[in-house]
Amino acid sequence: MDIFNNLGLGFSVVLQPINLMYCFIGALLGTVIGVLPGIGPLATIALLLPITFGLSPEGSLIMLAGIYYGSQYGGSTTAILLKLPGEAASAVTTIDGHEMAKKGRAGPALAAAGIGSFFAGTAATFLIALAAVPLTRLAFSFGPAEYFSLMLVGLISSIALASGSVAKAVGMIVLGLLLGLTGTDIYTGARRFTFGTRELLDGLDFVAIAVGLFGISEIMRNLEHSNTRTATIARIGRIIPSKDDLKRMVAPMVRGTVIGSFLGILPGGGALLSSFVAYNIEKNVSPNAKEFGHGAIEGVTAPEAANNAGAQTSFIPMLSLGIPSNVVMALMIGALIIQGVVPGPGVINNNPTLFWGIIASMWVGNAMLLMLNLPLIGLWVRLLQVPYNVLFPVIVAFCCIGTYSMTNSPFGIYQIALAGIIGYALTKLECEVPPFILGFVLGPMLEEHFRRAMLISHGDPTVFLTRPLSALLLATAAIVLIVVAFPAVSKKRNEVFVEED
Amino acid sequence: MSFNRKDFATGAIFAVFALIYGFMSLTTMQVGTPVRMGPGFFPAMLSGVLLLIALFLMARSFLRTAETPFGEIAWRAIIFLTIAIVVFAATAESLGMLPGTFVAGLISSAASRTMTPPKALAVAAGIGVFCTLVFTVGLHVPLPIFGSWFGG
Numbered sequence: 001m002d003i004f005n006n007l008g009l010g011f012s013v014v015l016q017p018i019n020l021m022y023c024f025i026g027a028l029l030g031t032v033i034g035v036l037p038g039i040g041p042l043a044t045i046a047l048l049l050p051i052t053f054g055l056s057p058e059g060s061l062i063m064l065a066g067i068y069y070g071s072q073y074g075g076s077t078t079a080i081l082l083k084l085p086g087e088a089a090s091a092v093t094t095i096d097g098h099e100m101a102k103k104g105r106a107g108p109a110l111a112a113a114g115i116g117s118f119f120a121g122t123a124a125t126f127l128i129a130l131a132a133v134p135l136t137r138l139a140f141s142f143g144p145a146e147y148f149s150l151m152l153v154g155l156i157s158s159i160a161l162a163s164g165s166v167a168k169a170v171g172m173i174v175l176g177l178l179l180g181l182t183g184t185d186i187y188t189g190a191r192r193f194t195f196g197t198r199e200l201l202d203g204l205d206f207v208a209i210a211v212g213l214f215g216i217s218e219i220m221r222n223l224e225h226s227n228t229r230t231a232t233i234a235r236i237g238r239i240i241p242s243k244d245d246l247k248r249m250v251a252p253m254v255r256g257t258v259i260g261s262f263l264g265i266l267p268g269g270g271a272l273l274s275s276f277v278a279y280n281i282e283k284n285v286s287p288n289a290k291e292f293g294h295g296a297i298e299g300v301t302a303p304e305a306a307n308n309a310g311a312q313t314s315f316i317p318m319l320s321l322g323i324p325s326n327v328v329m330a331l332m333i334g335a336l337i338i339q340g341v342v343p344g345p346g347v348i349n350n351n352p353t354l355f356w357g358i359i360a361s362m363w364v365g366n367a368m369l370l371m372l373n374l375p376l377i378g379l380w381v382r383l384l385q386v387p388y389n390v391l392f393p394v395i396v397a398f399c400c401i402g403t404y405s406m407t408n409s410p411f412g413i414y415q416i417a418l419a420g421i422i423g424y425a426l427t428k429l430e431c432e433v434p435p436f437i438l439g440f441v442l443g444p445m446l447e448e449h450f451r452r453a454m455l456i457s458h459g460d461p462t463v464f465l466t467r468p469l470s471a472l473l474l475a476t477a478a479i480v481l482i483v484v485a486f487p488a489v490s491k492k493r494n495e496v497f498v499e500e501d
Numbered sequence: 502m503s504f505n506r507k508d509f510a511t512g513a514i515f516a517v518f519a520l521i522y523g524f525m526s527l528t529t530m531q532v533g534t535p536v537r538m539g540p541g542f543f544p545a546m547l548s549g550v551l552l553l554i555a556l557f558l559m560a561r562s563f564l565r566t567a568e569t570p571f572g573e574i575a576w577r578a579i580i581f582l583t584i585a586i587v588v589f590a591a592t593a594e595s596l597g598m599l600p601g602t603f604v605a606g607l608i609s610s611a612a613s614r615t616m617t618p619p620k621a622l623a624v625a626a627g628i629g630v631f632c633t634l635v636f637t638v639g640l641h642v643p644l645p646i647f648g649s650w651f652g653g
Contacts, residue, residue, distance in 0.1 A: 188540050400586060400593070405640070408643060
């Protein structure tokens with residue numbers, strides 16, 4: 001079987017001591033920073049991205065992937081112990097997780113999250129290995145028109161995840177696309193929007209912009225209120241779940257994994273959507289439905305399994321098509337490009353060690369997380385007590401140094417400052433940043449495929465509709481747009497996001 | 502006259518970007534034809550779309566007047582964090598890692614209302630030492646511990 005050969009190749013990469021170390025460091029850093037409230041996977045990766053530039057492409061991506069699921073995992077720890085979701089995807093975990101903690105069952109809740117995540121991670125790894133090759137083959141039948149339409153689906157879907165006004169989200173996407181075009185035009189070499197500066201010839205600095213928009217503006221938001229956080233941490237108690245707990249975990253774990261794996265593949269999907277959907281479905285099918293909201297272990301297991309599965313399978317479109325399905329994947333694409341790897345269906349053939357190495361590393365990383373977290377939970381809890389006043393100046397310093405180390409010039413750091421202010425202003429105006437970043441990353445790609453498609457069709461724009469696959473994708477985009485713009489749906493969507501607070 | 506200030510402001514910001522970028526695309530770049538697009542074609546198209554969205558938001562701001570409160574604005578954080586970052590950018594190479602991160606840490610500490618000067622000094626010193634050890638000594642970020650102002 002090919003899949004075993006491929007996974008074998010992957011494991012031979014990840015089991016090299018140096019890569020094992022990067023995987024471990026990634027999972028560890030992700031957990032450490034993810035546990036700190038208010039810093040989710042997005043900010044964590046944006047902050048730590050520059051650290052990975054000096055590594056090999058394999059090492060870099062393995063570490064970033066580790067940071068991603070590590071920080072996701074760290075987020076559920078705070079969700080259970082503090083009722084503070086470290087990131088949006090663990091928001092539903094707070095509902096039953098923290099109830100369990102209040103009843104003195106924090107240990108089994110943490111174990112349920114850990115075991116559920118590990119099971120989902122294992123299943124999703126196999127799914128990725130299975131799906132990657134056929135999807136890549138499909139990708140080769142993609143022409144520029146299909147790529148353009150697919151990216152449009154991704155962009156439109158990102159609106160579904162933004163919680164505010166649809167018009168604003170579309171505007172943010174377009175603004176991102178526009179700013180993403182800054183720099184030298186690849187076809188003609190013409191300078192665009194550089195305002196006469198030499199520094200902008202290579203475009204705005206993606207990392208600096210991401211760090212400013214997410215990291216710095218988040219700090220500003222946290223400093224709005226003068227009250228410093230006083231954390232009351234639930235006692236953990238016995239970690240090992242009882243036999244009854246284990247029995248109740250099995251079905252939700254499987255259901256969560258299936259839901260998460262599926263939603264993760266969809267553009268615009270990923271961990272957040274997966275956990276919400278899994279929780280709601282579980283609430284409807286579980287024989288213990290009455291306990292939901294009062295500390296049902298199913299209410300922790302299912303969303304945690306789903307969000308981990310979703311996080312993993314969201315790598316599929318990124319690795320096989322070169323298209324980010326969510327913002328974290330956009331950051332990963334940025335990292336690939338910086339490493340000199342052209343993202344897309346070519347990766348699997350041109351860089352098989354990188355491709356399969358990342359996939360195998362996901363399983364290894366998940367196993368490490370389980371070992372890192374359950375026995376050492378007491379240690380992570382102590383991190384929760386670091387006061388924010390100590391934390392935020394450290395984050396600022398990290399942002400600056402990280403960007404400097406990438407560009408070797410102060411210019412990127414100025415961009416952080418500007419992006420920070422703009423990001424804060426935009427969130428104050430209820431404009432969401434993730435669609436902007438997705439647009440920013442996709443801008444150049446979208447333009448390239450648009451121009452190429454139009455060139456091939458001799459300027460006939462109907463090419464996007466006459467090619468069946470492209471038409472199908474555009475229809476999907478249109479349906480998503482109509483669905484999210486429809487008042488009844490958007491009201492429902494708001495309810496979901498209100499619940500999260 | 503009442504209107505939704507958030508929608509209106511968003512629309513205005515979008516409009517400014519759309520006009521500036523659209524103007525630049527149309528005047529300073531070749532637009533070309535749909536078959537042979539110049540560098541200005543795609544950005545001009547995007548600017549047009551953005552302008553439409555901006556007009557829609559501004560028009561809607563008069564119809565949909567209810568809005569959620571702005572809440573407090575963290576002026577102090579905006580000012581001090583921005584200064585800290587700009588100062589670091591401007592002086593990092595001359596100051597070097599240790600003094601540079603110390604200064605940046607000290608200025609950014611002022612962003613919090615609950616920070617006292619002795620605590621800020623301690624935090625800044627900690628940041629300086631920590632960043633020097635991690636980034637210059639450990640990860641070999643090309644920033645000397647002491648920069649040119651210290652003869653480094």
